[in-house]
Amino acid sequence: MSHPIPRTAAILATATLLTTLTAAPAQAQPDPTTQRQRDFTAAANEFKVPENVLLGVAYLESRWDTNAGTPSTSAGYGPMHLTDLREAGAATSHHDEGTEDARGDDARPATHPQARPTAPPPTLQTVDEAAHLLGTDAKTLRTDATQNIRGGAALLAKYHTGQSDWYNAVARYSGSADQSAAQTFADEVFDTIKAGTARTTDDGQQVTLSPTPDLVVPQHADKTPAGVECPRRVTCESVPAPYQPLPKDDYGNHDLANRPESQKIDHIVIHDTEGYWANVLDLVQDPTYVSWHYTIRSADGLIAQHVPTKDVAWHAGNWYVNAKSIGIEHEGFAAKGTWYTEAMYRSSAKLVGYLSRKYGIPLDRAHIIGHDNVPGTTPLTIPGMHWDPGPYWDWSHYFDLLGAPLGGFGLPGSSLVTIDPDFTKNQPAFTGCDGSGTSCVPRGSEAVVLHSQPSESSPLLVDTGLHPDGRASTMDVSDVGSRVATGQRYAVADVKDDWTAIWYLGQKGWFHNPRGARVAKPAIGWVVTPKPGLATVPVYGRAYPEPEAYPANVTVQAITPLPYTLSAGQKYSSGGVVGSEYYWATTFDVADHVVVKGKLKYVQIQFGHRIAFVKADDVRIVPAF
Structure with missing residues (x-):
């Protein structure tokens, strides 16, 4: 039986949360780019939900985006993240795919563990609950942003069971069965309400949440379990990975060490799980499987620590990188049409910020890297290296949350550039998200594709390590052989009209970089x-x-x-x-x-x-x- 989260009625009274609405000037034709703002206002009035509460919850779920109608990593749809788990398929951990040896140490036999496919947990089906409240169907709520917002407002109104504030209703909306994790989600919502925010969504809608500077956000005691390395105001738990002997002089599933006294920690490696929370946590507790230091849950940002950061986990497929890094898995999928929730981005950024301060790790893309940025150890291992978290992880937004924004620090004409496209407008035509050769749903991406000549019709570059047969790279979502990522820095090799070439794998890689729509910004730094x-x-x-x-x-x-x-x-x-x-x-x-x-x-x-x-x-x- 779950216990109610303590109320803070005097602090979070409904009257405090309600924002003052001013009448908009009469317009013959309403601005189509503000329709979503009007949808939030209408739904808030219809269901008697404070508008800033509705906006704050939606921002923590989706940042008000529609994500082209695709589900999140926890099967949520639309701005209000209404969950429909029937639409999600089976999954296995990405450690089971390809030929990558997660340990990556030539001195030991390769580890190739296997996990059974698993279905998503049958715990959340809020789209049905909302459909019942509105008298509509699940498909409408998944695909119609206006109705999706109404559905979220109806759920919040239902969860607001007569108390004078909305804190418990927001916490319940997270869907978390863990009281502390639900509380963390609610805290983030109310932090957002207090600060306010505004942005243009992925489909061009302008939405604003005005700040409520007088709002006092409740402070909670730190409930982090003893021994768990975790920042304050984020809910963490301990799910230890086993260090134990196995038959045939083997052991699992990580190595004890004494970092940073024995070895400096240089990198934090961002992964996605390619599997669901409960199954992934079962795997990391299997001594015959592999390991990583942390996992972060999609729905509410709950963090589980598995391996102390002083020890070496088997996660990156390169033993040198493993020995000098911390691995963080994020519940989600690199290409299955899914997107990462704001709740998870925020928890992850707080964790990475905490670890970077603790170990002196620079907050840049040379040291905060994806699994897809980890090099192969030898020519033979390159083709099997993994490519998560994939081209839909929003590095620019992530570094904004870290307080270390990317790009824009060099002088015009610099011989060094930082890759920094507009995430929502940059939509490469990738294939293979839902099967080989199939076109991926067009959506925002952090990736910029390189060509062998200053022309969109020219072939992509050749990655002789990834493609030993010498063929050109492809637009398959998993093929990183001719692709750069947001925040990475490269030396300029040439410029021709609106095209820029950089040095890349010993070749000139060209990308379209027109004035007024730059995808790379001047940088400062050192080159070799x-x-x-x-x-x-x-x-x-x-x-x-x-x-x-x-x-x-x-x-x-x-x-x-x-x-x-x-x-x-x-x-x-x-x-x-x-x-x-x-x-x-x-x-x-x-x-x-x-x-x-x-x-x-x-x-x-x-x-x-x-x-x-x-x-x-x-x-x-x-x-x-």
Whole structure:
């Protein structure tokens, strides 16, 4: 039995929340771009819901977007995120797909765990409840934004069971059975009401939530369980991943360590689960499966920690990156026509902000990376590397939430650019979201596609690692071989009319960058280029030490170049100099674990869609002009 969330009637009285509405000037033809604003006003009046409460809830669910009628990662539709789980299909974790070894350590056999397909949890079906209240059908509520808003207002009115404030109704609307998580959702809604916000939605609607500066948002005691590493005002729980021996001298499902004393943590890796919350949490508790540090729930932003950040989880498919990163999974799907909720974005941004401060991780796209930005370890592993969270993760909005906005910091004509398209207007024609070759629903994306010539009709670039047969990359949603992402920085190689070329995997990659609709902004920073006299320099997927650095009882790890060319005259954005390291952890007994540190220095670079490393002795690091 759930307990009611404590009321704060004196603080959150309905009278405080109601905004003053002023009569709009008479218009013969109402502005079509403000129809959604009028829909919120009408629904609020019809169901006696404070308009700012209705707007605040919708913003925390969808940011008032329609998302082209596609469901969210928790099967929610429309601005009010009415859930219809019948429309969602079975799913498995992305760790089961492809050939990627999540551990990514050549010193141990590859791990290829398997999970059974699972259906979404049959717990939320608010679209039926709303349809009953309105006397309509589920399809109408999924596809008609006006009716969707009415349905959400009707549900809020039903949940408002006579109390003098709307806090409990908002908390219940989250759909969370966890009292603290529902409370966190309500807190975020009321924070938004207090601050106010305005934006143009994905379908061109202008919506404004006026601020209520006198609103006092309730403060709650921190209920984070002991030992869980979590920011305040976000609900977290502990769901530990097991560290235990297995038959045949194996063990699972992560490695104990002593970071950052033993190794500096350089990266935070953003993943999506490709599966549903309950199933994914079952998997991470399986000692024969793989692991990650945190999972974040779509509906309400609940955070579960599985592995202490001092320890090394098996999540990125590259052991060097695993040993120096924290992995965060987000309930959702990279391509199945789904979108990520604002509640999850906000919880994730608070967690990443907390971790970046704790470990001194820069808030930039060289260090806050997607799984799709993690390099293959050797030529053979590149084709199987994963590509989540996919091209529909809104990096620009995410970094705004982090307080570290992307783009726009360089001088015009800079030789370095930051990729920064308008997310809602940038809609590449991807295929394969719902089956091979099928066209994806047109929708906003953080990805910019590169061409081999300054023409939309020219072929895409060739990624010889991803496509060893030499064929050009494709528009398949999983093919990252000719694609750049929001926030990534690249050196300019050429400019022709409205087209800009950047250095990318040893080639010139062209993208349309017209005046007035720039998809890349001038940047400041450092670039690397081969030292004089070197025609080419090798590129690596990991920064391993020289052989002489290894003690006698540790197997030397090969420094294997990737199948790309970084040639004289080319330049690539620098992510900083890093030392060479290898974490020898092949037995259950931590006494046998060794951190090997060499004299070799590497420079992290943005080489293609993924990061890479070059030896510092092979390159010059120069400022971009």
